[in-house]
Amino acid sequence: MRKYRGHAKLVLKPGSTKEVSKILKYCNDNMLAVVPQGGNSGLVGGSVPVFDEIVINMSRMNNIRFFDEVSGTLVADAGCILEVTDHYLAERGYIFPLDLGAKGSCHIGGNVATNAGGLRLLRYGSLHGSVLGIEAVLPDGTIVDDLSKLRKNNTGYDLKQLFIGAEGTIGIITGISILCPQRSKAVNVAYFGLESFEKVQAAFREAKSQLSEILSAFELMDSGSQDFVAAVTKNKRPLEGEHPFYCLIETSGSNSEHDNEKLEKFLESVMEKDIVSDGVVAQDETQVRSLWAWREGVSECSGHWGGVYKYDVSIPLQDMYKLVEETRARMDAAGLMGSGSSHPVVGVIGYGHMGDANIHLNVAVRRYDKVVEKELEPFVYEWIKERNGSISAEHGLGLAKKNYIGYSRSEAMIGLMKQIKRLYDPVSPPSFSLGFEG
């Protein structure tokens, strides 16, 4: 988003947990600010040295420490790249229980620190459930060694949970232990067009009921998002004709024949019930990838005209798409959106993870403009607060949203979070509040 430019005089690349401990102890004793950095793929400025922080980059800690082929338990350094880790697991018939667009550069330690959700949360669940153990270093250098390989251990408080989603503000994660599911032998993908968001909801209900245990993704893309991908990639669209909404369904299972039968029955029934207007099922691996490209390409393509304001939010399902419509109407009413270069806004689109009630609102612009920003904020945040949604479903707070936490959390909850921050990081100046940013 070109929003944050880093300035750092010193980048440290520790090679071991002990080195991380020594660095943090030294910095803590000498009141030197640090910012932990994984693959630097975050979207909220959390890993950027925006002041004068020392960068602690984890990329040298990238070893797989242990893998058990019976239980699927993996223990690995925080700096392992997600895609590399997943390839390691693929060779052994397993899959990392998380997948996201930035997999080629993001670190698994960063994924855990930011509680990444990604494309298959619907199937594999939250990291709070799949992470078995964590090794982390507290600000004063204390090493928290909680790298359990056990699926069940009810002996005292589950402190590792605090580090999942804390974005490195109470400690730096140096290693994780995680339960990996078996990789599915059969993967099927369908892409279809729908008339309204009501029909998208109906299709989702049907998919949950009919595809149930094999449903691994249910993704939503509006027509604007697909127009962007078509305009930028010039690829042939998967369906003839235009539809206001598109969905991508992925199934993963152990028996290709069974899954095909279920998916075809599902498509038949939703076409018959007039829920879906048109649809296509991938016939081979190449088609699976090309259909996914219409979902995975949205983020990059919407930045094509110069820039994009991105909001990654969670809203109770029935209201989810209204945010996009109302934001679009607002841009229109303010005269900011149009095809000529005098209009800063190219378009307002919505897409995301239907299965998690998680939508990405993207406002594609020709240039970043304070006038656009003023129309967007606090409007978007207030809209979400009114509906008890979350202003950050996946991306975290970082620097971008550190002042907006009050839109998604009560004063009382923020007070309790500050207690925890003070407990683990008493030296940090109070101006850092919760310390998000890094």
Place this chain on the structure above:
Amino acid sequence: MRKYRGHAKLVLKPGSTKEVSKILKYCNDNMLAVVPQGGNSGLVGGSVPVFDEIVINMSRMNNIRFFDEVSGTLVADAGCILEVTDHYLAERGYIFPLDLGAKGSCHIGGNVATNAGGLRLLRYGSLHGSVLGIEAVLPDGTIVDDLSKLRKNNTGYDLKQLFIGAEGTIGIITGISILCPQRSKAVNVAYFGLESFEKVQAAFREAKSQLSEILSAFELMDSGSQDFVAAVTKNKRPLEGEHPFYCLIETSGSNSEHDNEKLEKFLESVMEKDIVSDGVVAQDETQVRSLWAWREGVSECSGHWGGVYKYDVSIPLQDMYKLVEETRARMDAAGLMGSGSSHPVVGVIGYGHMGDANIHLNVAVRRYDKVVEKELEPFVYEWIKERNGSISAEHGLGLAKKNYIGYSRSEAMIGLMKQIKRLYDPVSPPSFSLGFEG
């Protein structure tokens, strides 16, 4: 286990979160000890007033507050009985993501407070993943209102996680929000006999690979456990002939035909490979229940002769059954085990959740006897510590294991837990250490 007898002069049954808050504030201000109590089905003495505590019983807070049929989000009072809640969900096509033997009396708040695992953790995962929000009251009366209905909310620390498994020591859970999966239309159960624990492990690997997404339980029972059930219930055994080990497999899916086909293929292949010696598949709902009774009945039946010492532990899979064999050998060597009434020990059995590397070691006795206890402890705990296992996979610490946490947690981790206890409950006398017991 007849181990704890409660003494209480006062039992309070609050009807609202506000009342819980007033009670805790009053007790905190006046230094009165309390013990929260759910369905009183715990096995470690955690809900028993063993000193002179005031019992805070949650049974009057038993309302379903909210349910969304599209997302499966349930919000309910802590005092709702698990089975009642599951019936409510069943009528709507959903299932509570947890099932256990005590479902007829245990409370969902108690389930969350003790991080219960139960029979279907293999399929539905840990409560750390499925619980979306918690309402709790801290010792000083502060109400923590974190009853989010969102599947994704990455805005700050996920404090609700601390209450999951804390056994009420840092606050009393008054309400929960939880994501419920769709109820499977098809449930199949198979029961089979095997020659050795090596073959049980091989069968588990095959089941994970072939049954994958429809596998909802893989339970282990040794011959001794099945002998107990046979002796007490006088029921006809599911299989002809004797086998050293038995397993129960359950599949749950959306298509009965597909699931049957997968299960039959699986049984054929494990019989062909000589992994399984003999097996039977339930033909109807009645047979499903009667096969499950051979697993679910073990706990009750092993208490038939007078009493039973129970250990619920987690050990890396390959070593899991050795604990039972070595404990049995130890009882034998000490001359404590035999058929005459002069021997206190009737038998040593093992059974449990293979899918979670979680075994229940039961030592069935004619009478509780210090000599038996001395042979068992600290032997069992030391054995587990050596293998980096957990001395309490599911049941928690309570009073029974509060002094044994060191066998499963490092000094450093216990120190960090004490910090958290002090943060939320500074008034509690230090002799209470972590406060487990209640």
